[in-house]
Amino acid sequence: MSTERSSRRDFLRASLPGAALLWTGGVAGSLATVEPVAAESGAAAGRSRVVVARDEQLRGAGASPASSIDSNRVLALLDRAMQALFGQEHPLAPVDAWRRLVHPGERVGLKVNTLGGRGISTNVQLVAAICERLQQAGVKPADIVIWDRDTGELERAGFHLAMGGDRVQCFGTDRVGYEVELSAYGSVGSLLSKILTQRCGALINLPVLKDHDGAGVTIALKNMYGVIHNPNKYHPNGCNPYVADVNMLPEIRSRMRLTICDATTAMYEGGPGYKPEHSWNANALLVSTDPVALDSTGWQMIERKRAEKGLKTLTAEKRAPSYIVTAADADHRLGTNDPRKISVVEV
Amino acid sequence: MFCELNAWEAGKGPRPLDRRLFLKCALASGAALGIGGAARPAAAIPSGAATGSEDDARFVVEAKFYEKLPNRKIKCKLCPRECAVGDKERGYCGVRENRGGTYYSLVHSRVAAAHVDPIEKKPLFHYLPGTNAFSLGTAGCNVNCKFCQNWDISQSRPEEVPAQYAPPQRVAELAKQYDCPTIAYTYSEPVVFAEYVMDAADAGHAAGVRSIVVSNGYMQEESLKAAYGKMDAVKIDLKSFSESYYSKVVTGQLKPVLDSLVTLRKLGKWTEIVYLVLPTLNDSDQEFRGLAQWIKANLGPDVPLHFTQFHPEYLLKNLPITPVPTLERAKAIADAEGLHYVYIGNVPGHPAQNTYCPKCRKMLVERVGFTASKVLIRKNCCPFCQQPIPGVWHA
Numbered sequence: 001m002s003t004e005r006s007s008r009r010d011f012l013r014a015s016l017p018g019a020a021l022l023w024t025g026g027v028a029g030s031l032a033t034v035e036p037v038a039a040e041s042g043a044a045a046g047r048s049r050v051v052v053a054r055d056e057q058l059r060g061a062g063a064s065p066a067s068s069i070d071s072n073r074v075l076a077l078l079d080r081a082m083q084a085l086f087g088q089e090h091p092l093a094p095v096d097a098w099r100r101l102v103h104p105g106e107r108v109g110l111k112v113n114t115l116g117g118r119g120i121s122t123n124v125q126l127v128a129a130i131c132e133r134l135q136q137a138g139v140k141p142a143d144i145v146i147w148d149r150d151t152g153e154l155e156r157a158g159f160h161l162a163m164g165g166d167r168v169q170c171f172g173t174d175r176v177g178y179e180v181e182l183s184a185y186g187s188v189g190s191l192l193s194k195i196l197t198q199r200c201g202a203l204i205n206l207p208v209l210k211d212h213d214g215a216g217v218t219i220a221l222k223n224m225y226g227v228i229h230n231p232n233k234y235h236p237n238g239c240n241p242y243v244a245d246v247n248m249l250p251e252i253r254s255r256m257r258l259t260i261c262d263a264t265t266a267m268y269e270g271g272p273g274y275k276p277e278h279s280w281n282a283n284a285l286l287v288s289t290d291p292v293a294l295d296s297t298g299w300q301m302i303e304r305k306r307a308e309k310g311l312k313t314l315t316a317e318k319r320a321p322s323y324i325v326t327a328a329d330a331d332h333r334l335g336t337n338d339p340r341k342i343s344v345v346e347v
Numbered sequence: 348m349f350c351e352l353n354a355w356e357a358g359k360g361p362r363p364l365d366r367r368l369f370l371k372c373a374l375a376s377g378a379a380l381g382i383g384g385a386a387r388p389a390a391a392i393p394s395g396a397a398t399g400s401e402d403d404a405r406f407v408v409e410a411k412f413y414e415k416l417p418n419r420k421i422k423c424k425l426c427p428r429e430c431a432v433g434d435k436e437r438g439y440c441g442v443r444e445n446r447g448g449t450y451y452s453l454v455h456s457r458v459a460a461a462h463v464d465p466i467e468k469k470p471l472f473h474y475l476p477g478t479n480a481f482s483l484g485t486a487g488c489n490v491n492c493k494f495c496q497n498w499d500i501s502q503s504r505p506e507e508v509p510a511q512y513a514p515p516q517r518v519a520e521l522a523k524q525y526d527c528p529t530i531a532y533t534y535s536e537p538v539v540f541a542e543y544v545m546d547a548a549d550a551g552h553a554a555g556v557r558s559i560v561v562s563n564g565y566m567q568e569e570s571l572k573a574a575y576g577k578m579d580a581v582k583i584d585l586k587s588f589s590e591s592y593y594s595k596v597v598t599g600q601l602k603p604v605l606d607s608l609v610t611l612r613k614l615g616k617w618t619e620i621v622y623l624v625l626p627t628l629n630d631s632d633q634e635f636r637g638l639a640q641w642i643k644a645n646l647g648p649d650v651p652l653h654f655t656q657f658h659p660e661y662l663l664k665n666l667p668i669t670p671v672p673t674l675e676r677a678k679a680i681a682d683a684e685g686l687h688y689v690y691i692g693n694v695p696g697h698p699a700q701n702t703y704c705p706k707c708r709k710m711l712v713e714r715v716g717f718t719a720s721k722v723l724i725r726k727n728c729c730p731f732c733q734q735p736i737p738g739v740w741h742a
Binding site: 184229 | 431441661
């Protein structure tokens with residue numbers, strides 16, 4: 001217990017400037033029992049579950065749209081989402097949901113998305129909440145790495161560089177580089193971040209929910225462009241089939257466990273760069289083990305907001321995210337985009 | 348210490364340039380700078396990998412060829428791809444970035460590879476034979492050839508590749524220092540560092556050093572005229588004579604490259620063409636014949652054409668080395684179509700590396716490896732029958 005608390009504080013001190021110290025005593029419990037990883041894994045389960053957890057008070061009552069989210073509330077929201085995803089048959093304590101996902105001694109990578117700066121990046125408070133639960137599930141702080149392509153972008157999004165020591169790690173691929181041997185699948189041949197290959201046994205994908213001028217949307221699947229050295233080569237043709245092919249790279253696919261999409265702030269137009277005029281506070285998390293189902297659900301959320309704002313659909317604008325269809329096809333089977341096979345659970 | 352230049356041109360032959368070796372040599376030799384003239388040119392570029400953001404600022408200049416669009420987007424006008432790039436994004440080449448609606452090159456003076464090479468290695472066979480070219484390249488490329496020999500720099504973004512700062516003036520000085528009558532822009536794809544090419548060419552010309560470029564020619568006409576208009580000679584990699592191949596293997600288009608060749612012809616630039624022959628992919632009689640006929644009809648019979656041997660690399664390791672008989676078949680077809688100077692490249696010792704008079708058939712330039720061991724041409728003519736031999740044979 002003391003180690004967890006200490007690590008939690010170290011993490012907060014190192015990576016969360018200004019964040020209120022958060023302690024939710026009593027939930028860590030025993031680490032003796034390790035549950036198997038959830039059986040519900042994308043298309044293999046036949047029906048994919050996407051949890052959409054909302055909290056309209058995430059920023060506090062009467063808060064301005066630009067204000068930061070509340071750490072306690074985002075932890076509670078995360079717990080609700082994870083319980084709904086993993087405890088649909090038998091209610092689970094939050095930490096038990098995580099125990100279905102990770103094992104003590106595992107090295108866990110949290111791939112955030114920080115291209116949009118403080119305006120629209122994976123929230124530091126959400127990442128802190130995930131680290132909290134991972135540690136309670138038995139993962140050592142130093143075995144957790146928060147990462148993205150570039151350390152400067154991480155810092156601009158509010159994270160603090162942390163390399164070495166017993167604390168949660170946080171740095172960009174620029175600090176360690178890429179593997180020298182290519183990884184290839186289909187149309188893609190890329191070098192992979194050494195953070196993925198050398199520091200992550202399990203990968204948790206933490207994208208944001210955004211419109212993308214070329215790809216249509218950028219959510220879970222496209223966030224993996226931040227793992228490869230040459231994403232610029234894979235933007236033609238609406239990123240199709242490249243996004244699907246990147247997610248098929250064995251080093252990525254074998255590690256992927258879960259996607260938690262930070263839709264506390266989302267963008268319906270003008271992405272991927274942050275455009276405050278096209279953003280809204282969706283105050284939501286989308287959670288699933290099926291990234292294709294999650295992307296399909298997120299896409300529809302963006303479409304609903306576009307309709308509300310009087311904008312054309314992405315299909316009408318000839319930039320529907322066709323890579324989602326490809327990701328679900330027989331050559332990829334990364335998940336399902338069939339609405340009849342997706343259970344969207346609102347909590 | 349000499350950095351082994353066992354390099355063949357980018358995407359145009361076997362083992363072109365070992366970036367790691369280059370950097371190792373360059374950085375290791377950096378300490379030797381200032382202690383005499385022993386340091387090789389790569390080392391002569393100020394050492395130290397440029398990785399920090401403060402260093403990065405040195406390499407950033409506004410791009411010359413683009414249009415501003417609404418909502419801080421831009422459209423790149425450098426190559427036919429015409430990337431529409433949103434704020435904070437990069438074009439396909441990976442070395443140009445939209446920052447708040449202004450488009451920037453990130454690779455001006457950012458040299459990822461530099462060597463002194465024989466000009467025959469470009470290859471340019473009819474341009475100052477027997478001389479050396481001060482050769483350099485940056486990260487980035489506007490296509491993605493599955494056979495690229497230099498993919499580790501051409502298919503990388505600049506921040507992923509250790510580099511050294513070499514402003515245009517310095518490049519010109521180095522070329523003179525190492526007795527190179529030319530600066531060669533090569534290794535990756537000079538299209539993507541066009542601003543640097545233009546500025547270095549100006550600096551070189553002011554210092555009496557010429558410029559040559561080794562390029563895929565996948566460029567818009569305006570940018571081609573502006574950038575390659577400053578060149579003294581050009582080598583174009585015509586990777587195939589098939590749109591399908593360009594689409595599948597190169598990730599580009601054939602037509603704009605053919606247009607570029609015609610434009611270069613109109614500009615009066617000395618131009619040579621390399622065709623890398625890949626077994627089963629671009630080695631049919633029909634394609635060789637179509638290529639030769641197009642060259643003769645649009646550029647004339649005197650444009651040198653080099654059929655070069657492929658060695659497995661990058662994403663095409665499953666193919667074998669091009670058999671020499673395939674290259675000889677390509678040459679025979681091009682010869683029969685009436686081209687005067689058809690060479691076989693990357694096959695050391697092959698007689699088709701030499702230049703022969705198209706009239707009397709006597710050998711005029713003998714090449715051993717990348718060395719022009721014998722140059723018999725006098726006053727741009729065959730010394731045996733006085734047939735004019737096109738090219739720039741003497742400085």
